[in-house]
Amino acid sequence: MELFFADRIDGGFCFLPEEEAAHCVRVLRHRVGDAIDVIDGAGTLYRCCLTDSSPKGAQARILETVPGWGGHPYRLTMAVCPTKNNDRYEWFVEKAVEVGVDRIVPVIGEHSERRVYKPERSRRIALSAAKQSLKAAIPSVEEPVSVADFIRGCTASLKLIAYCFEEETAPRRSVAEVLRSxxxxxxxxxxxxxxxxxxxxxxxxxxxxxxxxxxxxSRLRTETAAITAVESVYFHYCL
Amino acid sequence: MELFFADRIDGGFCFLPEEEAAHCVRVLRHRVGDAIDVIDGAGTLYRCCLTDSSPKGAQARILETVPGWGGHPYRLTMAVCPTKNNDRYEWFVEKAVEVGVDRIVPVIGEHSERRVYKPERSRRIALSAAKQSLKAAIPSVEEPVSVADFIRGCTASLKLIAYCFEEETAPRRSVAEVLRSxxxxxxxxxxxxxxxxxxxxxxxxxxxxxxxxxxxxSRLRTETAAITAVESVYFHYCL
Known part of the structure; x- marks a missing residue:
């Protein structure tokens, strides 16, 4: 199964942007009349019939709409400090999308060595991983913010922080135990x-x-800690 | 904390091979008399005093022996088909070692596109990841075998197989549920x-x-399925 991303859905039609259209008609050689599956990136799958096979902007008529397709029964924001090595962060983005995440926020901490993060490449990875792992929702990769600003602005109903040292006033519990309780x-x-x-x-x-x-x-690298945290939520809700 | 790997332990001394010795005395500039921490790769940590700082083969006198250091309360063999893209497999090796695994067996299936796997690079990654994640045991990365041979020779007390299609005679249960039961x-x-x-x-x-x-x-890539399986065991025993 191959998914295409539409950046505009209007009047019963899905419109593919240039890169998606070229992949659809040039690489996979779809023709007018072919059945194709399109996602809107927000959680809905559209089963379509290709009606315009222009590689600059194909369009397809919607036959069936499937909301919440490939979703998960939780909403997860991962606020993760960018790693010194960018590949490691991008690897985390790909794996988190495959397993199941909704928002990725690069956060810059007081001890962060990497203080700048450009989210464009990670956004492309998130799109590609969502399509590859058959999800209609593409997780967002946001602009970086400071750890302090993220903390102040976070409105999730359950907020967790993983750190290595033991604050005397607040002993840490296992993430699995906290999710259960x-x-x-x-x-x-x-x-x-x-x-x-x-x-x-x-x-x-x-x-x-x-x-x-x-x-x-286990003593985990930043990106391994981050994917382990995603897996803990996935296991709690899905397994 | 920095760990060094000794390939020979004899008469109360740890002997570092050339690469480890060079890292110890050239990069980290340790001198005779310095305290260093050495692993044997089989699960024991030795707290030592450096007695010979030759970069071709340093040696250190053992002051204290700590068996089972950085270990985990299970024994896990991951038999994973090599991925088309080698980087993805090597990434799995690194992450599995960090989280906790004992043996990695590259297995070649009937549907495998990659039918040859050279374990040398993965072994170096396993050594480096074990040291980085503070484990005294270095997981083995074995020579590849066929899926059928691995199945016939496997002596583990709990043997699991993850596949995507549903065999009519044997419905699949979640890995977490099977581990619990x-x-x-x-x-x-x-x-x-x-x-x-x-x-x-x-x-x-x-x-x-x-x-x-x-x-x-979630529909997971091979290497993501493999690390998800490792995490499921880690969570079951450690969290």
Missing amino acids: CSGDDIAILIGPEGDFSPEEARLALSAGFVPVHLGP | CSGDDIAILIGPEGDFSPEEARLALSAGFVPVHLGP
Whole structure:
């Protein structure tokens, strides 16, 4: 099964942007009349019939609409500090989309070595991974914000922060245990940089209602901690 | 904390091979008399004092021996078909070692596109990931074998196979549910190639006592399925 992304859906038709149209008609050689499957990136699948096979902007008539296609029964925001090595972050983006995430927010911490992050490449990876793993919703990769600003603005019903040091006032519990004991399915998880959060960032998070969690005894790199956190939510809701 | 790998331990001394010795004395500039931490790759940590700082073959006197250091409370064999793109397999090796695995067996299935796998690079990645994630045991990466040979020779107490199609005679259960309902902590998990197992391979596995499992509703690439399976064992035993 091959999915195409439409950037405009209007009047019973899906309109493919140039790159998607070229892939559809030049690479896969679809012709007018062929059945194709189109996603809107927001969670809906459209079963369509190709009506215009221009490689600059194909269009397809909608035959059937399937909302919530390929979705998951939770809403997950991963706020993860960019890694020194960009490939490692992009790998995380791909894997998180495959497993199931909704928003990825690159956050810059006080100890972050990488203080600039351009989300364009990660957005393309998210689109490609969503299509490859048959999801109609393409997770967003947002513009970077500071850890402190993310903490202040986070409105998820369950907010978790994973860090390595033990704050005396707030012992960490395992992420699996916290997921089991809390209700709500709108979750945000904050993962720090290679140098961990600063004690001030941890305290700010705790005062904003973030629950301190650990990801088990293994010492994980930033991107491995991040995917382990995604898997913990996926297992809790889906397995 | 920095770990060094010793390929020989004898008479109260650890002997570092050339690459490790050069890293220890040339890059990190350790001198005779410095305290260093050495692993044997089989699960034991040695706290040592550097006694010979030759970059061609440093040696260190053992002060303290810590068996089972950085270990996990299960034994996990991951038998995973090599991916078309080698980077994806090597990424899986690194992540599996960080999270916790004991043996990685590249298996060649009837539908495998990649039919040759050279384990040398993956072994170096496993060594590096074990040191980086503070584990004294370096998981083995074995020579490739056929899926059928792996099935016939597998002696684990709990044997799981993840495939995508539903064998009519054996409905798949979730990997988490199977782990919860079975005892034993010597586990082998078989993950197929991009083209899945052949029906004959699946039947052979079932007749050899493999339990068919699924990894949830998401459609995962081979290497993502493999790391998801590792995470499921890690969560079951450690979180």
